[in-house]
Amino acid sequence: MTGAASLVAIPEMMPIALRATGVSLIYAIGATLFGGTTQFVITWLIDIFGAVAPAYYVVATSIISLIAMFMMPETRNFDVKR
Structure with a gap:
């Protein structure tokens, strides 16, 4: 339900060098806690x-x-x- 908004908002809060790692870590934790x-x-x-x-x-x-x-x-x- 919030895919597009989170793909824009979350990376903006991180430095460029950490954006890919930060987004993947946040996604993995969310998928584990809620999806699992x-x-x-x-x-x-x-x-x-x-x-x-x-x-x-x-x-x-x-x-x-x-x-x-x-x-x-x-x-x-x-x-x-x-």
């Missing part, structure tokens, strides 16, 4: 909350993403080629 555990978490949530659990999970992760997005620094007036 989602099946188990959703199964557990369905047992507790019923069939609406996947919706709760999507809402919770969306709220976390929005908070992280608003905490990102503005790069509009910065030289992103540093």
